[in-house]
Amino acid sequence: MIVPNRRYHIHIICADNDQLLVLDSLAIFFQSRAFLTYDVSSQLPKASLYGRQCIDSCDYALMLIGDSYGTVQRNGVSKCI
Secondary structure, three states: OOOOOOOOOEEEEEOOOOOOHHHHHHHHOOOOOOOEOOOOOOOOOOOOHHHHHHHOOOOEEEOOOOOOEEOOOOOOOOOOO
């Protein structure tokens, strides 16, 4: 349950790169309600670690799937294809 007057940490996981308008809309909607973090490029060596740390520390995780999801990796973080 979302409590009024509390700012939440929401980590956004975007499984497809064509979700820019959705990401913009979410940023505007949650502007005064939440602090948003986002997954970083899967090409970066520490991207999985960063994503996992954000998921572990956030209040809510929001996954945007789009038309396709990708593949699940052994470390529990998905990799988009």
